[in-house]
């Protein structure tokens with residue numbers, strides 16, 4: 823198994839300051855409150871914090887998920 827949690831992410835995001843796509847520098851993976859994955863990093867040009875939502879929850883990579891959906895929260 824790869825310990826990819828410690829690896830650097832070469833993700834691309836949109837910098838609102840440069841108003842252009844930039845490669846996210848020093849990106850780290852984070853899990854948001856809703857369980858989705860995201861990459862948080864900085865713009866290599868201006869240093870503005872960039873945030874890219876991966877949406878890994880929507881498309882799980884062959885995960886043994888439950889066949890039935892759980893009932894609504896009581």
Ligand SMILES: [Zn+2]
Nearest residue numbers: 837840865868
């Ligand atoms: Zn920028």
